[in-house]
Ligand SMILES: NC(=O)C1=CN([C@@H]2O[C@H](COP(=O)(O)OP(=O)(O)OC[C@H]3O[C@@H](n4cnc5c(N)ncnc54)[C@H](OP(=O)(O)O)[C@@H]3O)[C@@H](O)[C@H]2O)C=CC1
């Protein structure tokens with residue numbers, strides 16, 4: 283394709299990968315769902331050129347070693363990337379452009395939920411309400427977080443979960459959809475994403491207590507806007523929810539011994555809500571499923587959910603992204619563009 287999405291001619295010679303090898307970049311790849319995704323992708327396609335984009339290089343090295351144990355000949359690169367820092371994203375994007383001539387899959391998975399607080403009163407009230415299943419699936423009304431400013435003067439949750447990733451997409455434009463090929467973007471969103479937690483007047487959720495929910499809703503809207511603006515150029519964006527998964531993120535909500543203690547209850551709850559996927563492998567189901575789908579067959583307005591049945595069977599289900607206000611995707615896209623241009 284011609285225009286802004288075409289790769290500069292000189293970079294076409296940089297790539298160490300033969301033409302047919304897929305180039306996949308995963309942010310937050312050193313633990314949890316991101317690491318499980320990498321494991322599953324290498325099992326699916328041993329020819330992959332996989333780039334682990336992480337903020338901590340020691341953890342990234344450990345993740346690469348773990349992956350190489352089960353995939354001895356895998357081609358795994360490391361990239362230093364702190365998505366919560368504008369400078370780090372810019373430097374990392376330069377590095378990516380020097381290394382590869384295209385990106386086939388960009389998995390935007392890194393995410394944070396700092397200082398979470400569970401509203402125990404609401405939890406007990408919810409247990410005896412008709413809304414109990416929805417409460418376990420979405421944590422609606424149960425969770426708040428305390429956010430702070432990062433060194434760029436941005437709210438940390440939005441900077442990490444949304445802005446850094448959007449900036450990365452914009453900076454990597456020359457590698458997306460080169461020469462008429464398609465490229466894919468996949469956001470690890472959440473069923474905790476809620477429209478009522480987001481306000482276009484407070485785009486970083488500076489004044490609220492649910493920045494996580496707000497940032498995930500914003501990523502859903504941004505994905506929608508990307509599809510509207512870029513599908514015709516061969517760029518396809520999708521959002522997924524991995525379900526409730528035991529990772530460092532959830533161990534930050536309640537201590538690990540507590541989760542271990544209530545594990546039998548969690549297995550029981552899984553019979554009623556298949557959103558308790560629990561293991562990173564199960565949580566990566568929808569991310570893996572999208573990898574093997576034809577992008578033209580996907581619904582640009584869907585959120586793809588990783589689900590695990592009571593008997594432990596994994597599957598992916600598409601549900602409409604909730605409650606879109608007609609102009610919100612465009613507005614958010616424009617605001618994010620403005621943010622990126624002002625950087
Ligand atoms: N666990 C769950 O139940 C759910 C998780 N999710 C989402 O899944 C994604 C993965 O989380 P999960 O695997 O659960 O949790 P983990 O904490 O295990 O993984 C998060 C990953 O993101 C990385 N990360 C965090 N901040 C940055 C940053 N500034 N720059 C680069 N990397 C960063 C972490 O790196 P480091 O090791 O250095 O901290 C880590 O590799 C997140 O987006 C989360 O919101 C969505 C729904 C449910």
Ligand SMILES: CC(C)CCC[C@@H](C)[C@H]1CC[C@H]2C3=C(CC[C@]12C)[C@@]1(C)CCC(=O)[C@@H](C)[C@@H]1CC3
Pocket residue numbers: 400405417418419420421424425471472473474523525526532535536544547548551
């Ligand atoms: C007996 C119970 C299992 C006690 C656990 C209560 C709560 C701590 C959990 C109930 C629903 C959970 C949940 C999440 C966190 C922990 C709970 C609030 C998430 C918000 C984690 C991150 C996500 O992105 C969501 C998809 C999760 C939704 C459910």
